[in-house]
Amino acid sequence: MAFLLWSLIACNGENTGEDLGEYTTDTGGLTEDIPFSVPDGSSSAVVYCGPYGDNLVGTAWEIKDADGNYIYTNEFHDDYAPTKMRVGNLDDLLPVLMPVSPDLDLSAGDHTMKVWIASNGQPVTVKCDAIYRSGGEGSSIDLHFWFVGTDLNESNVDKDEDWSTVMAHVRKWWGAGGLEVGDVTYDDFTGSVDQYTVLDADTEFNDLLRTTDEDGEVLTIFLVQEITSSSGGTILGQSAGPPGLPTVSGTSKSGMVVTMADLHDDPVGVARTIAHEGAHFLGLFHTTEKDGSNHDPLGDTPECTDSDDANSNGTLEPDECPDGGNLMFWGQSDAADISDDQSWVLRRNPDVY
Amino acid sequence: MRSALLFVLALGQAAAAEDPSKEQLLGLLSGYEETASPDALRALSGDVPATLRAIVADPSLTQTQRARAIHALGWFPDDTNRAFLVTHAHGGNPMFARKAIYALANGWGDQAIDELTLALANPDVQTRMAAANALGHMGTPSAKLALEARLAYETDPTVRTTIEKQMGK
Numbered sequence: 001m002a003f004l005l006w007s008l009i010a011c012n013g014e015n016t017g018e019d020l021g022e023y024t025t026d027t028g029g030l031t032e033d034i035p036f037s038v039p040d041g042s043s044s045a046v047v048y049c050g051p052y053g054d055n056l057v058g059t060a061w062e063i064k065d066a067d068g069n070y071i072y073t074n075e076f077h078d079d080y081a082p083t084k085m086r087v088g089n090l091d092d093l094l095p096v097l098m099p100v101s102p103d104l105d106l107s108a109g110d111h112t113m114k115v116w117i118a119s120n121g122q123p124v125t126v127k128c129d130a131i132y133r134s135g136g137e138g139s140s141i142d143l144h145f146w147f148v149g150t151d152l153n154e155s156n157v158d159k160d161e162d163w164s165t166v167m168a169h170v171r172k173w174w175g176a177g178g179l180e181v182g183d184v185t186y187d188d189f190t191g192s193v194d195q196y197t198v199l200d201a202d203t204e205f206n207d208l209l210r211t212t213d214e215d216g217e218v219l220t221i222f223l224v225q226e227i228t229s230s231s232g233g234t235i236l237g238q239s240a241g242p243p244g245l246p247t248v249s250g251t252s253k254s255g256m257v258v259t260m261a262d263l264h265d266d267p268v269g270v271a272r273t274i275a276h277e278g279a280h281f282l283g284l285f286h287t288t289e290k291d292g293s294n295h296d297p298l299g300d301t302p303e304c305t306d307s308d309d310a311n312s313n314g315t316l317e318p319d320e321c322p323d324g325g326n327l328m329f330w331g332q333s334d335a336a337d338i339s340d341d342q343s344w345v346l347r348r349n350p351d352v353y
Numbered sequence: 354m355r356s357a358l359l360f361v362l363a364l365g366q367a368a369a370a371e372d373p374s375k376e377q378l379l380g381l382l383s384g385y386e387e388t389a390s391p392d393a394l395r396a397l398s399g400d401v402p403a404t405l406r407a408i409v410a411d412p413s414l415t416q417t418q419r420a421r422a423i424h425a426l427g428w429f430p431d432d433t434n435r436a437f438l439v440t441h442a443h444g445g446n447p448m449f450a451r452k453a454i455y456a457l458a459n460g461w462g463d464q465a466i467d468e469l470t471l472a473l474a475n476p477d478v479q480t481r482m483a484a485a486n487a488l489g490h491m492g493t494p495s496a497k498l499a500l501e502a503r504l505a506y507e508t509d510p511t512v513r514t515t516i517e518k519q520m521g522k
Contacts, residue, residue, distance in 0.1 A: 194511040198451070198479045200486065225479075226420075226448060230490055232427075232455020232483070233388045234420050261448055265415040276385050290384060313396040315389070317380030331383035 013043070013135025015217070015247055015350045020128035023049070027121045030061055033112040036130045038066075040108045043136055044348040048245055049115050049128040050093030051252065054206050056124065058094045060087040061116040066109025071098070074116070084297040086285055088241055092206055092252040097243040097283045101297040102344045131247060131350050138352035140182040141174075141282075142218040148189040148208075149197030150223050150260045157186050162267040169271035169336075173327060174278075177338030179346050182353075189222070196222075199257060201238050202230045206252035209240060213249050217353050219278060220255035227259045235259065236269075236332070237277040244281035246351035256281050272336050276327055282349040284342055286330045287323040292316050298341040301326060372399035375408055382408075382421040389421070391428035402429040406437055409449075420452045427456030435461065439468055443475075450475065451483035458487035463495045473503040481507070482515045489519025 016039065023031040031049075038045050052058055062073035063085070070077065072085040084101035088094070094115060099106045117124045147153045157163055171181045189196070189211075196208050205227075212220050227235040240253035248254060256277045262269050285296040288304040291314060295303045304321030311320075318324030318333035325335030328342065338346075346352065378401070381389040394401055408414060408422035423441055426434045438460075441453035454472045457465040472484035485503070488496040497520060504516045 192511070194478055194509075195514070198482065226417075226451075228451075228455075228483075229387070230486070231459055232424055232452060232487060232490075234417050234424065234452070235387065236385045236417060238386055259417065261416040261420070269415060269417075273385055290387070311377065311397070313381070313393050315381055315393040317377075318383060319376075319380060330385065331380065332385065333383070 013133055013138055013353060016132050016134070018130040018132070020047070020049075020130055022125055022127050023115070024123050024125040025115070025117050025119060026123070029116045029119055029121070029124075031115045031126070033114060034128050035110060035112050037110050038106060038108050039132050039134060041134045042106055042108060042132045044133040044350060045098050045106055046095050046131045046243070046246060046350060047098075047113055047128065048093060048095040048130070048248075048253070049126040052092060052117050052119070052124045052126055054092050054252070056117055056119055057089050057091050058115055058117040058126075059089045060094065060096045061114040063096070063098075063111065063113045065107050065111055067107075071104065071111075084299075086297050088243075090241065090253070093245065095241060095243055095245040095253050097349070099348070100243075100283050100285070100345055101299070102341055103297070103299055129248075133348060133350040137344075137347035138349075139178060139347060140180045141278075141352050142183040142185070143181060143278075144185045144187070144214060144218050144220050146187050146189045146220065146222045148199075148222055148224045149193045150225055150263075152223065152260065152263065154186045154188045162263050165267040166263070166271040166274065169268055170275050170278075173271070173275045173336040173338065174346075177327075177343040177346060179343070179352065183218075185218075197225045199224045199227045200230060201227050201235050201257075205238060205257060208257065209252050209255045210250060212251075212254045215249050216247055217351050219244075219246075219281060219351055220249070221274065221278070222255060222257045223260045224257055225259070226261050227257055234261075237273040239277040239280035242280040242285060243283040243349075246282075246349055269332060272327070272332055275336055279328060279338075279342070279346060282351060283345045284328050287326045287328045288316060288321060288330060290315055290330045296328065298339065298345070300339045300341045301328070373397045373401055373404050375404055375411070378404050378408060378422070379414075379418060382418060382425070389425055391425075394425055394428055402426055402431070402434050405429075406434075409437075409441075416448060420448050423449055423452040424456050424459075427458075427460035430460035435465075442468055442472055447477045447480055450477070450480050454480070454484050455487050455490075458491050462491055463493050466495050466499060469496070470499045470503070473499065473507075478509055478512055481509070481512045485512065485515045485519050489522050492522055 063071040084104040239256035245253035302322035327336040438453040
């Protein structure tokens, strides 16, 4: 993972890396400015800092472009209006993807970012790096599936009709959004299978992703029997981030996990979960959150609001919302649409070639 | 006029008491990364647990939809739901058993210690781990005592690790 400057040439572009050095937070939790230089012709950048541990949460406090303009800030400034940038509040490691909307494209030049980590005044030292994608947008993504204690495994996956249905739908939905599935690889997980077969999303997710060891343009997907919350709720899928950390393995943000309990009941639903979580990894947010409090930064995805809550239960269900059929709605429906802006973001991710 | 008004009022009461449909609850249970919150379920009028139990009993629905309905019954702690969950906690579907164990812990806490202690001895490794996690999540002295007692007999290394982790909370 350590590098000063590296490059990986792909079919439709090139990823280069920049070592940004180490930074320590002050008593308020903030780092100093972290400079990073976006090369000319870059279509996307990922700046990432960590690790700072699973018990701490960090976020980007502010990001400035080469002209000193705020791309994003958590502080009030007279000359700043909220932009179409979104960053996560993430444990352990913070990947920041730019751009996340065609309404705020990436510019070349010397940028800066400050990171804030909630550490109760204790100094935290993080290592920061950047990945720059050049050569325009890509169109294909390779997938590497790992079977973790599921009935489906490396030896029977090619003969399983339900799995064929899953992959046909992932290809269909992502393909409609301009993203083709390239090479697909399968392996049986050989680590602590019993521990991760029923995965605790709150305490085991990061450790499972840290087992990855394949750098480069590939999306790692762990297939487990079930994902649960600490209180026992069933989770259909979970991606690192969003966004995940592309092209870098061995971190808590290096992949995604999907529940396989419905493979034989509802393979189309499993496909929808894979497509949804994969799109999170590549930089898409929910078009509408469950309570309508937040929306993605894209201009062409409909938004659902409190006024659409027909049954007044505080939750926006798919059939109440104009974006209920979008792949990135918070809940499953019968559709999995991808808008032009969503496609634009997906195809700029460094994992897409 | 008065009888007509009473008729309208009666109709209104009947509508207010109408149970939520399966489709309505399935919409709430449809989240990719999270399932229905207790508040959202309790905000619905009618007999929500009856519809949840109907979802569990419907073999045309998916495993995760039915499992989420079992888990949601924990937010409605009454005798009917407890009996329903106890049946599933000791039933033949391991995923449903795990959900019922968590639901009993969430809904009844220490009052479900007997069922959770029994689940710690379930032949299925993942079910034993779920019981250990549910007890650890409760975190009460009774729950920790149940975990300590099971640790003395547990032979599976992964379950032992889970119990030790939950005892250390």
